[in-house]
Amino acid sequence: MITARRMLVLAAAATLAIASAVSAQTVDTSKRIKVAMVPKLVGLSVFKANQQGAEAAAKTLNIDFLYTGPVTASAQGQVDVFNSLIARKFDVITTTSNNPTQLAPALKRAMKQGIKVVSYDSDVSPDARDFFIQNTEYPAFGKALVDSVAKYIPADSEVAILSSTKDATIQNEWINALTAYMKTAYPKMKIVTTEYGQSDPSKSLTAGLNILQAHPNVAAIIAPDGASEVGAAAAVQKLGRTGKVFVTGCSNPDAIRQYVKAGIIKASPLWDEVKEGQLVMHVARLAANNALKPNDTFSVPGLGDYTVKDKVIIFSEPLIFTAENIDQYKF
Amino acid sequence: MSVSPTVGATPGDDLTMAKRRRRLFSLGGWELSLLVLLIIVTTSFGLGVPGFFDNLSGFLAMTSNFLPFGIVALGLSLVIFTGGIDLSVGATASLAAVVAAQLWATMGLNIWVASLLGLAMGGLLGGINAAVIVLLRIEPLIATLATSFIYTSAAVAVAGDSPPSGFPDAFNNMGSGAMAWGSFQFPYQLLIFIPLAVLFWLLVTRSAFGRKLVTVGYNSEAARYSGIRVPRVLAAAYVISGMMAALAGLVLSAYYSAARADMGDVLLLTTIAMVVLGGVSIFGGEGRMGGVIVAVLLLGLLRQGMLIAGFSDMVTSMLTGAILIGSIAIRNIFSTRVGGFGKRLLALIRRPAIAGPDATRHDAP
Numbered sequence: 001m002i003t004a005r006r007m008l009v010l011a012a013a014a015t016l017a018i019a020s021a022v023s024a025q026t027v028d029t030s031k032r033i034k035v036a037m038v039p040k041l042v043g044l045s046v047f048k049a050n051q052q053g054a055e056a057a058a059k060t061l062n063i064d065f066l067y068t069g070p071v072t073a074s075a076q077g078q079v080d081v082f083n084s085l086i087a088r089k090f091d092v093i094t095t096t097s098n099n100p101t102q103l104a105p106a107l108k109r110a111m112k113q114g115i116k117v118v119s120y121d122s123d124v125s126p127d128a129r130d131f132f133i134q135n136t137e138y139p140a141f142g143k144a145l146v147d148s149v150a151k152y153i154p155a156d157s158e159v160a161i162l163s164s165t166k167d168a169t170i171q172n173e174w175i176n177a178l179t180a181y182m183k184t185a186y187p188k189m190k191i192v193t194t195e196y197g198q199s200d201p202s203k204s205l206t207a208g209l210n211i212l213q214a215h216p217n218v219a220a221i222i223a224p225d226g227a228s229e230v231g232a233a234a235a236v237q238k239l240g241r242t243g244k245v246f247v248t249g250c251s252n253p254d255a256i257r258q259y260v261k262a263g264i265i266k267a268s269p270l271w272d273e274v275k276e277g278q279l280v281m282h283v284a285r286l287a288a289n290n291a292l293k294p295n296d297t298f299s300v301p302g303l304g305d306y307t308v309k310d311k312v313i314i315f316s317e318p319l320i321f322t323a324e325n326i327d328q329y330k331f
Numbered sequence: 332m333s334v335s336p337t338v339g340a341t342p343g344d345d346l347t348m349a350k351r352r353r354r355l356f357s358l359g360g361w362e363l364s365l366l367v368l369l370i371i372v373t374t375s376f377g378l379g380v381p382g383f384f385d386n387l388s389g390f391l392a393m394t395s396n397f398l399p400f401g402i403v404a405l406g407l408s409l410v411i412f413t414g415g416i417d418l419s420v421g422a423t424a425s426l427a428a429v430v431a432a433q434l435w436a437t438m439g440l441n442i443w444v445a446s447l448l449g450l451a452m453g454g455l456l457g458g459i460n461a462a463v464i465v466l467l468r469i470e471p472l473i474a475t476l477a478t479s480f481i482y483t484s485a486a487v488a489v490a491g492d493s494p495p496s497g498f499p500d501a502f503n504n505m506g507s508g509a510m511a512w513g514s515f516q517f518p519y520q521l522l523i524f525i526p527l528a529v530l531f532w533l534l535v536t537r538s539a540f541g542r543k544l545v546t547v548g549y550n551s552e553a554a555r556y557s558g559i560r561v562p563r564v565l566a567a568a569y570v571i572s573g574m575m576a577a578l579a580g581l582v583l584s585a586y587y588s589a590a591r592a593d594m595g596d597v598l599l600l601t602t603i604a605m606v607v608l609g610g611v612s613i614f615g616g617e618g619r620m621g622g623v624i625v626a627v628l629l630l631g632l633l634r635q636g637m638l639i640a641g642f643s644d645m646v647t648s649m650l651t652g653a654i655l656i657g658s659i660a661i662r663n664i665f666s667t668r669v670g671g672f673g674k675r676l677l678a679l680i681r682r683p684a685i686a687g688p689d690a691t692r693h694d695a696p
Contacts, residue, residue: 042643087382
């Protein structure tokens with residue numbers, strides 16, 4: 001009798017093992033774990049969209065989920081939060097960093113205590129995290145940015161760039177990528193100036209007005225930052241250049257909806273922040289289970305298949321918001 | 332702020348001065364209440380919040396998260412004692428740290444030599460503040476606000492596109508490391524802070540300079556007439572404040588193993604809160620160093636404890652603000668010098684006619 005039951009259990013276990021090996025989808029959720037999501041700052045709608053996705057995924061993955069972060073976008077504030085999470089013995093810390101280097105010592109302390117660190121959106125130094133989920137590949141996003149305006153302006157147009165800050169890693173990567181793509185795809189197009197709006201709405205507006213007034217021939221502003229895209233679009237509207245100057249960038253749909261409807265922004269690439277939040281939780285779960293190798297593949301139900309390469313996971317292709325589809329996205 | 336020319340030395344002032352001077356040596360009622368509060372906060376977090384006090388080493392290690400604020404608070408206290416303010420401490424910390432880091436990164440200077448130069452830089456920046464205040468006769472509030480803009484911009488310029496990071500481990504240890512005796516660990520930051528705290532306490536309570544400092548803040552005109560070289564005392568206070576800010580900046584860059592131009596931004600408001608909560612009058616001339624030191628530990632541990640207890644940064648920041656308002660209100664109500672609410676209320680009830688000029692005298696600064 002006992003042996004029979006044991007046989008049955010063994011058989012069941014074997015079937016399970018085979019099943020999981022075949023589909024590679026079954027995540028071990030037997031142990032409840034504590035996972036924290038630390039955004040650059042609390043109260044920003046893109047990060048809230050991440051939270052929304054993460055919270056939903058956490059429920060299915062047996063995760064105690066905590067969303068916490070600093071009030072202002074400061075690395076110090078994030079380090080304070082990390083220190084508290086270390087003291088509270090969290091299993092996984094997920095974060096998008098305000099600054100790659102300043103966060104490293106605190107995160108390394110966490111890793112030393114066995115806490116897994118997953119960064120998403122903005123990376124930290126590679127030695128201070130276990131995995132990094134990159135929003136999109138830089139070349140793909142650079143291409144999407146250029147295509148979002150180039151279709152609507154003459155091929156020999158003047159284009160301006162309005163970025164966040166001079167040392168913003170992602171923005172600089174995108175600018176490099178879009179410049180490279182523009183050279184091959186639209187060789188006659190010219191970037192006449194690059195300004196910085198410091199991720200601040202009013203400074204971005206001022207910078208946008210400066211661009212339009214100093215360079216009257218500019219036909220498009222590429223503003224790869226949430227605040228600067230809005231600032232550039234507002235500047236176009238303020239100076240009555242709607243239809244003559246097109247704007248694109250990287251902002252959440254709620255912030256740019258009115259400008260998309262007004263025709264100032266024809267297309268604007270981003271990615272699905274809600275789904276990205278889900279992916280972050282899945283990776284956190286896998287990391288806590290020690291089920292993910294630095295070079296690996298895995299799949300997430302409802303999201304798709306992913307490849308881990310040197311601890312980096314690319315989340316998705318850019319998602320382009322246009323007047324047609326923007327109302328489907330609310331974040 | 333430092334000078335209120337309408338105030339003459341009244342006969343009563345001599346008496347209070349003498350009384351106050353004697354009290355400077357001991358902990359007063361305010362400092363004792365802070366100490367009691369510190370003990371209550373620490374024990375209740377220790378008992379109620381898992382992770383706050385797992386062992387002594389871990390508890391002490393937590394102080395590394397806020398002691399740079401304490402270092403700034405020590406220097407800033409001297410300035411506030413004189414009735415001035417130094418709004419440039421954050422910018423000074425950033426600039427000194429960035430300059431030191433760049434000397435190390437680009438010129439290949441030894442990190443400790445670079446740090447010493449950074450410290451000297453802090454003194455120099457403090458000296459500039461003093462020069463603007465004393466020679467150009469600009470109010471400390473405006474002067475240091477202006478220089479903080481200049482220092483911040485300079486720090487951004489020096490830091491460049493990719494600010495230096497990844498310092499040698501020996502340097503990083505100053506910020507986040509600890510001395511180990513067996514399993515017991517004592518953070519280097521505390522090793523820096525404790526002697527400094529003692530030094531500043533002695534400086535204010537036991538040295539001629541300390542008395543001059545407080546006298547200048549209490550009544551700068553009277554100080555001048557009694558032969559104190561007010562500009563020299565002011566200059567010393569701002570130079571020391573600049574050096575302490577620079578030291579805090581260096582400790583911060585060791586803590587983060589990175590120097591950034593915006594690193595010192597968070598220092599200013601919290602340190603002012605610490606100094607004021609410590610019982611130093613923002614009008615100058617009143618307060619004790621012991622109170623500031625206790626306030627540093629109180630605000631620091633309170634914040635750490637609340638973060639570990641799971642309160643968000645938002646709540647802890649709000650609480651800091653509330654504590655600041657509460658503490659000043661309580662002090663004003665009971666203060667004999669600043670025309671507090673309680674005193675005014677009493678005056679109104681007793682002799683309404685006299686209350687007027689007395690109240691304006693104290694509201695003026």
